[in-house]
Amino acid sequence: MDRPYNLLFLCTGNSARSILAEAMANHLGKGRFHAYSAGSHPRGRVHPIALQILQDAGLPTATLRSKPWDEFAAADAPAMDLIITVCDKAAGEACPVWPGHPVTAHWGVEDPAAVAGSPEQVRQAFAHALHLLQHRITLLLALKPEALDRLALETRVREIGRSS
Numbered sequence: 001m002d003r004p005y006n007l008l009f010l011c012t013g014n015s016a017r018s019i020l021a022e023a024m025a026n027h028l029g030k031g032r033f034h035a036y037s038a039g040s041h042p043r044g045r046v047h048p049i050a051l052q053i054l055q056d057a058g059l060p061t062a063t064l065r066s067k068p069w070d071e072f073a074a075a076d077a078p079a080m081d082l083i084i085t086v087c088d089k090a091a092g093e094a095c096p097v098w099p100g101h102p103v104t105a106h107w108g109v110e111d112p113a114a115v116a117g118s119p120e121q122v123r124q125a126f127a128h129a130l131h132l133l134q135h136r137i138t139l140l141l142a143l144k145p146e147a148l149d150r151l152a153l154e155t156r157v158r159e160i161g162r163s164s
Contacts, residue, residue, distance in 0.1 A: 004034045008080045008102075011087040014039025014066045015047045016113045016126070018086050021133045023059045028137050034078070038069035047113050053126045082157065086133070087111060103154045107136055107161035136160050 007025055011018035018037035025035035043066050051061050071077060080102040086109045109132055112125035139160045143153070 004029070004031055005081040006078050006102075007033050007035045008069075008072055008083045009035065009037040010039065010069055010083060010085045011037070012040050013043040013113070014068075015043040015045060016050045017109045017111065017129055017133070019046050019050050019064050019066070020054065020126075020130045021084070021086055021137070023054050023061065023064060024130065024134050025137050025140075027059050028134070028141055032141065036072065036078070036080075037064075038067050038072055040069055042066040042068050047126075049112070049123060049126045053123070053130055057130065082153065084157065084161070103157060105154065105157040105161050107133075109133060136163060139163060 007029075009018040009021035009025070014037055018039065022035045022037035025033050029035060045066055046061075046064050051064070054061050054064075072080060079100045081100075083102050083104045085104075085106045088106075088108055109129050110125070112122065112129045115122050115125040140157065143156055
């Protein structure tokens with residue numbers, strides 16, 4: 001492929017997990033992947049602790065925003081090669097019909113925004129989610145180009161979602 005792979009991370013609220021994944025994939029992908037995120041029912045704002053965890057990790061946050069997945073189903077949207085749900089709720093929802101019929105997979109990640117506890121426990125939950133996503137994205141990036149044909153990619157990406 002002569003262009004970067006377009007990767008869309010989906011979650012319900014698009015305020016934490018999918019945002020963390022978008023930032024991490026763009027950072028690690030360095031031109032090989034162009035990552036985006038969206039939500040079925042976006043909260044309209046990025047969770048402040050997600051932003052803080054990303055900034056602490058040295059990742060840029062200026063362009064991150066909570067947005068609806070409809071933006072990526074529109075005719076003028078970038079064509080997605082791979083769509084990954086990161087929350088169980090979004091995985092079970094009826095998704096739009098994606099132009100080009102991209103490969104889809106589910107990488108369940110516990111919602112750090114749902115953690116009740118001390119501020120440090122909540123922060124640790126966000127850090128854990130970012131670490132898990134970093135691990136999975138690193139595995140995705142390690143795939144050889146020949147593994148990125150549609151069938152091989154679908155199989156491998158789903159396997160990566162089962163790693164911890």
